[in-house]
Amino acid sequence: MKSFLHEGRIYYSAVEFAMAHSGGRWKIPIWNALRNGPARYGDLKKSILPILDRYVKAALRSKTSRSAATKKRKKMELQKH
Numbered sequence: 001m002k003s004f005l006h007e008g009r010i011y012y013s014a015v016e017f018a019m020a021h022s023g024g025r026w027k028i029p030i031w032n033a034l035r036n037g038p039a040r041y042g043d044l045k046k047s048i049l050p051i052l053d054r055y056v057k058a059a060l061r062s063k064t065s066r067s068a069a070t071k072k073r074k075k076m077e078l079q080k081h
Contacts, residue, residue: 026055
């Protein structure tokens with residue numbers, strides 16, 4: 001892949017770009033787990049072993065604050081754009 005410029009920064013791969021914009025190691029696996037539909041917190045945590053509670057909580061908190069995910073009936077789900 002060719003490098004590309006986004007907001008004044010050069011990215012050398014799509015993975016580097018995704019990691020920079022997701023803000024952490026665990027967010028992409030969490031987004032991946034939620035892409036198939038809603039999941040309960042415990043099921044989400046089990047599907048992404050060996051993730052710690054604090055990383056799941058932080059990732060979900062940032063997703064809900066950005067309106068990328070919603071809490072419905074104790075399940076997390078991604079919003080379709």
